Amino acid sequence: MKLPIGISTFSKIREDNYIYIDKTELALRIINNHSYVFLSRPRRFGKSLMLDTLKEIFEGNRELFEGLYIHDRYDFDSSLTVGDVARHKMGLLA
Ligand SMILES: Nc1ncnc2c1ncn2[C@@H]1O[C@H](COP(=O)(O)OP(=O)(O)O)[C@@H](O)[C@H]1O
Numbered sequence: 337m338k339l340p341i342g343i344s345t346f347s348k349i350r351e352d353n354y355i356y357i358d359k360t361e362l363a364l365r366i367i368n369n370h371s372y373v374f375l376s377r378p379r380r381f382g383k384s385l386m387l388d389t390l391k392e393i394f395e396g397n398r399e400l401f402e403g404l405y406i407h408d409r410y411d412f413d414s415s416l417t418v419g420d421v422a423r424h425k426m427g428l429l430a
């Protein structure tokens with residue numbers, strides 16, 4: 337059993353097969369219901385990992401979510417990266 341001690345990078349946890357407690361239902365609820373969220377929890381409660389998880393969702397990295405709650409419940413193709421948004425603003429992306 338590989339515990340992700342001290343790791344708050346979602347891709348590292350998933351790619352290197354660390355234990356991940358599926359919090360993607362919570363992530364989806366945040367995405368669908370809230371514009372602003374204040375994560376008020378003591379240290380080591382998973383705030384940084386949750387933020388990194390949201391980053392991966394918004395960047396559309398569906399492959400990292402294989403087998404997790406959100407995998408077939410979120411339109412990963414609709415995700416725009418920061419780079420996409422910048423290109424869109426410059427008129428380079430329709
Ligand atoms: N959903 C999860 N599944 C497995 N381990 C987790 C999960 N969320 C957090 N952890 C682990 O708990 C520890 C603290 O997480 P972290 O995101 O750094 O917390 P915080 O930012 O609140 O201090 C890390 O070792 C991290 O890998």
Ligand SMILES: [Mg+2]
Nearest residue numbers: 344383384385
């Ligand atoms: Mg943190």
